[in-house]
Amino acid sequence: MLKEFRLILVIVAGLYIHGLAYAASGYHKVLEENHKLYNQVQDLKGSIRVYCRVRPFLGGQSKYLSTVEHIEEGTITITAPSKYRKGHRSFNLNKVFGPSATQAEVFSDTQPLIRSILDAYNVCIFAYGQIGSGKTYTINGPMDLTEQNQGVNYRALDDLFLLAEQRKNTVSYDVSVQLIEIYSEQVRDLLITDEIRNSSQTRLNVPDASLVRVTSTSDVIDLMNLGQKNRAVGATTLNEHSSRSHSCLMVYVQGRDLTSGTILRGFPELDAVRETISTLKFFKRVATVELGATWVNKNSADVKELKEQIANLKAALAMKEGQIEPMQQQKVSSNPCSTVSSPYHPRP
Numbered sequence: 001m002l003k004e005f006r007l008i009l010v011i012v013a014g015l016y017i018h019g020l021a022y023a024a025s026g027y028h029k030v031l032e033e034n035h036k037l038y039n040q041v042q043d044l045k046g047s048i049r050v051y052c053r054v055r056p057f058l059g060g061q062s063k064y065l066s067t068v069e070h071i072e073e074g075t076i077t078i079t080a081p082s083k084y085r086k087g088h089r090s091f092n093l094n095k096v097f098g099p100s101a102t103q104a105e106v107f108s109d110t111q112p113l114i115r116s117i118l119d120a121y122n123v124c125i126f127a128y129g130q131i132g133s134g135k136t137y138t139i140n141g142p143m144d145l146t147e148q149n150q151g152v153n154y155r156a157l158d159d160l161f162l163l164a165e166q167r168k169n170t171v172s173y174d175v176s177v178q179l180i181e182i183y184s185e186q187v188r189d190l191l192i193t194d195e196i197r198n199s200s201q202t203r204l205n206v207p208d209a210s211l212v213r214v215t216s217t218s219d220v221i222d223l224m225n226l227g228q229k230n231r232a233v234g235a236t237t238l239n240e241h242s243s244r245s246h247s248c249l250m251v252y253v254q255g256r257d258l259t260s261g262t263i264l265r266g267f268p269e270l271d272a273v274r275e276t277i278s279t280l281k282f283f284k285r286v287a288t289v290e291l292g293a294t295w296v297n298k299n300s301a302d303v304k305e306l307k308e309q310i311a312n313l314k315a316a317l318a319m320k321e322g323q324i325e326p327m328q329q330q331k332v333s334s335n336p337c338s339t340v341s342s343p344y345h346p347r348p
Contacts, residue, residue, distance in 0.1 A: 049094040052076055053106060055134040056099035071098045103148070106138060107155045114159040117253055118173065120264040125152060153224075153249065157217040160251070171264075174254045177220055178209045179227040182246040190227030190247065211252070224249065 054068055054076070069088065070077040077090045097106055113123045127135035141151035164173040179190040191210040214220050231247060255264035 046094070049109075051095050051097065051106075051109065052091070052093050053097040053101060053134065053138060054099050055132075055137075071096050103138075103141065103150060103152075103155070107152050110152055110156065111159060114156050115163060117160065117251075118163055118167065118171070118255060120255070125156070127152075154217060154221070157220050157251070160253070161216055164253075170258055172256045172258055174213065175215070176211050176213045176252045176254075177223060178211055178250040178252070179223055180209055180248050180250070181227075181231055182248070183231075190230045191223065220249075220251075 054071065057066070067078045067080075068076065069079055074095050075090055075092050076096045077088055080087045080089055095109055110125060113121075113125070117123050125139075127139045129135050137151065139151045140153050141149050145154075160175070164171075164175070167173070180187055181190050189209040191212070212219075212223060214223070227247070227249075256262070257264070
């Protein structure tokens with residue numbers, strides 16, 4: 001009788017364990033399908049999204065000088081400066097944030113992409129705009145950083161580590177970062193002094209750049225502070241920071257499915273998913289600027305070409321001559337979700 005009872009218990013326990021395994025398998029499939037549907041929605045919203053943020057006036061500046069006439073959900077209407085003929089111009093974007101928009105509101109449209117990163121999508125977020133228009137504020141935040149005024153960088157990193165923690169029972173993630181700068185058409189590591197070499201004919205690799213494993217946002221902030229001290233600045237007579245380098249923070253996320261052991265799709269050499277949060281700073285129009293020594297040494301033809309590129313936003317984005325183009329192509333080549341934040345200076 002006792003043996004029969006034990007046998008029944010073993011059978012019941014076996015059926016119970018089998019039921020749990022089946023339920024876990026079903027849950028995993030539902031979770032995977034949910035991720036696919038979520039990212040399909042992101043794809044439908046567009047691979048490239050462009051936002052405009054109008055910077056508020058600073059203390060002592062007259063609001064009557066504003067060129068912004070009207071702002072709607074995805075449209076901004078401005079008054080063209082007199083030297084470009086008087087008139088009104090309207091621009092349609094994915095969304096326009098007015099001067100009163102908070103850092104949290106600006107990040108809200110970017111936040112869904114952070115989840116896509118953990119699902120093996122490539123994401124590139126960068127700010128582009130005139131000097132003093134608020135690029136650094138939007139991406140990083142002010143010098144006196146608080147939880148309320150944190151920029152996209154810190155909020156994205158917080159979300160990244162939070163989501164990774166929430167998924168730890170199904171997927172194990174390893175996060176590493178690199179920090180590089182692009183200055184005077186040269187690329188170098190901000191964490192060391194060695195230059196980065198182009199070791200591939202198909203894409204720009206950064207094998208010589210320090211790749212540091214991180215486990216929290218504070219780890220990344222420490223590295224960003226270190227890199228900030230190493231950034232090259234060439235002063236000009238107009239603005240001592242107008243020729244500051246472009247910086248790229250690259251966050252590599254490698255995920256391993258704990259059920260199947262599958263490594264989430266990444267780049268061939270790194271087997272990792274790349275998130276790039278970069279602040280691209282461009283030279284101000286040089287018509288009234290005395291160029292720093294770095295660019296004066298270039299011949300007149302190069303200087304003329306540089307001026308033409310600066311005067312044309314599209315050409316500045318292309319960056320044909322430098323090492324930037326292959327890196328940008330790499331960022332948006334595979335399942336891209338790109339967000340461009342273009343801070344707008346309210347004054348003419």
